[in-house]
Amino acid sequence: xxxxxxxxxxxxxxxxxxxxxxxxxxxxxxxxxxxxxxxxxxxxxxxxxxxxxxxxxxxxxxxxxxx
Numbered sequence: 001x002x003x004x005x006x007x008x009x010x011x012x013x014x015x016x017x018x019x020x021x022x023x024x025x026x027x028x029x030x031x032x033x034x035x036x037x038x039x040x041x042x043x044x045x046x047x048x049x050x051x052x053x054x055x056x057x058x059x060x061x062x063x064x065x066x067x
Contacts, residue, residue, distance in 0.1 A: 003044055010049045013058060020061065028055060042063040 001007065008031045012024035032048055040048065 003035070003047060005035045005048075006051070007031075009055070013054060018062070021058075025055060025059060025062075 001009070008024065008028040012028040013030045015021040017028065028051075032052060034046065035044075058060075
């Protein structure tokens with residue numbers, strides 16, 4: 001891992017228990033938003049964008065079964 005916000009991100013994508021996954025997703029999103037409060041270099045911006053895209057996909061997959 002290169003960035004501190006990757007820890008909650010990885011915990012979220014590895015979570016299999018749905019109630020726990022919701023909390024882990026919230027924590028990962030909060031960590032990424034917190035990181036964006038200060039300047040981010042280009043390399044980290046790419047990593048953040050990729051992680052956010054992954055979380056969005058996970059959220060869509062998780063919520064699709066309720067639609």
